[in-house]
Amino acid sequence: MKLKLNNLKKMANDKITIHEKENPPRIKEEYSTLSITITCDDPDVIIAPAAQKPATLKFAKPLVEKIEGPFDENNELVGEMEVDKTYIFKATKFKESTFTPIKHIWFAEQLDDREIVDLEYKKGENPYLDEEKNVCYKYKYKKYANTKIYAYVWKPDKEACIDIPIVIPTVVITNKRTGFTIQELKGMDVSKFAVWTPAVVVPTYEAQVVLVKGEEKEYQFSFNVTRDAWYSLGKNESDEHVLLNRAFVPDSWERNLYGAKWYPSYPNPISTTYVPSNIDAFMLTRFGKTSIPATPLKTQNKLDGSLISSPRINENLASEVMIHIGGTYKANGLTALGGSYGCFGYIQPEHTFDTVERAIKASKDDDYDDLTSNTNWKIVADKIKKLWNYNRKMHILLEERDETKNYQPSIVFEE
Numbered sequence: 001m002k003l004k005l006n007n008l009k010k011m012a013n014d015k016i017t018i019h020e021k022e023n024p025p026r027i028k029e030e031y032s033t034l035s036i037t038i039t040c041d042d043p044d045v046i047i048a049p050a051a052q053k054p055a056t057l058k059f060a061k062p063l064v065e066k067i068e069g070p071f072d073e074n075n076e077l078v079g080e081m082e083v084d085k086t087y088i089f090k091a092t093k094f095k096e097s098t099f100t101p102i103k104h105i106w107f108a109e110q111l112d113d114r115e116i117v118d119l120e121y122k123k124g125e126n127p128y129l130d131e132e133k134n135v136c137y138k139y140k141y142k143k144y145a146n147t148k149i150y151a152y153v154w155k156p157d158k159e160a161c162i163d164i165p166i167v168i169p170t171v172v173i174t175n176k177r178t179g180f181t182i183q184e185l186k187g188m189d190v191s192k193f194a195v196w197t198p199a200v201v202v203p204t205y206e207a208q209v210v211l212v213k214g215e216e217k218e219y220q221f222s223f224n225v226t227r228d229a230w231y232s233l234g235k236n237e238s239d240e241h242v243l244l245n246r247a248f249v250p251d252s253w254e255r256n257l258y259g260a261k262w263y264p265s266y267p268n269p270i271s272t273t274y275v276p277s278n279i280d281a282f283m284l285t286r287f288g289k290t291s292i293p294a295t296p297l298k299t300q301n302k303l304d305g306s307l308i309s310s311p312r313i314n315e316n317l318a319s320e321v322m323i324h325i326g327g328t329y330k331a332n333g334l335t336a337l338g339g340s341y342g343c344f345g346y347i348q349p350e351h352t353f354d355t356v357e358r359a360i361k362a363s364k365d366d367d368y369d370d371l372t373s374n375t376n377w378k379i380v381a382d383k384i385k386k387l388w389n390y391n392r393k394m395h396i397l398l399e400e401r402d403e404t405k406n407y408q409p410s411i412v413f414e415e
Helices: 358-362 375-387
Strands: 002-005 031-038 057-059 064-072 086-094 106-111 116-118 133-138 147-152 160-163 167-184 198-213 216-226 229-233 241-245 257-263 279-283 292-293 317-318 322-325 327-331 333-335 344-347 395-397
Touching: 002 358, 057 327, 064 147, 064 160, 086 106, 086 147, 106 133, 116 229, 167 216, 167 229, 167 333, 167 375, 198 375, 216 375, 257 375, 327 395, 344 375
Parallel strands: 002 031, 167 395, 322 344
Antiparallel strands: 031 057, 064 086, 086 133, 106 116, 106 147, 147 160, 167 198, 198 216, 216 344, 229 241, 257 279, 257 395, 279 322, 292 317, 327 333
């Protein structure tokens, strides 16, 4: 900015008043510089050489010192944001300046530590002044990502930045054993309409639901699941079942974190398309794919040489591994005992026993199927869905266990 002073005699005792423009150019700079040159139209007036040089004045811009947010529509500060909702960020403190902050401010976003990008500027609309004269910006959260919001005049600064970490609901399937339950023994080719089901006792494990916020974990609730998936390969010469554990085991325990995809209907004993069960399930994914790297099964053949049911097409990939209802449940009017080809079955407290003997006794006494899992599983699944629904994002973490020390059933009985 330049200012030329003419008619020196006339202005000698006058004050020079400088006003900020109503609509100054939006320039990213730390200072606004004013250059003053003295001239005189009177040829008899001699200006000293030193005074003939332009004088330069610097006016500090109102650099942002503090930004606050995100605030919701009720002006309440919130700790996390939901996709497709609008939030307000406020620049509440500036360095002293003769300039008006709202005329010189930018707001910007940075997603997942990538490039900092300026947000859209709409004069008179966004940004705007609130009742406390804070410079505010309405920000629509469009993408689920680690988000930083900056307010600045010269250049983005971490000192005037709000960092909103991703909050990811995570189901942690632990290696902590919580008891024992009864599971259908697969491989027996028993009709779903049969009055009995071959069964074995399996351990249950704690599954914890937590909110992961950066490095912090916030516990929400727990439930029990099975991790084993026993399958009969047939009977040997001693008329004993030879069992295969088809439990899902990652190809490497260094890759034990998965995405999750919600399924609104599983299992579907009659028809997935025409008669859905409307029982919730959550499928493990890896980079969006439902076939995930797995340790190969010990065999994919029965004792008679035939393939096991639902064999893996690629022995190094397990498909459609889920957390779904287990125990005794109802689907499409049929009551069934949950089994597994490698999934994790929900087990309600009423179906969890502290010893193997008590689990077997509950089956023999015909107590086990008095209360189905449906109601309790719906409560658990609804809680998980509520967390998942915020941003359609969830993780499932499978804790390592020593597969060589798993409990192996010794009795096959009829449930």
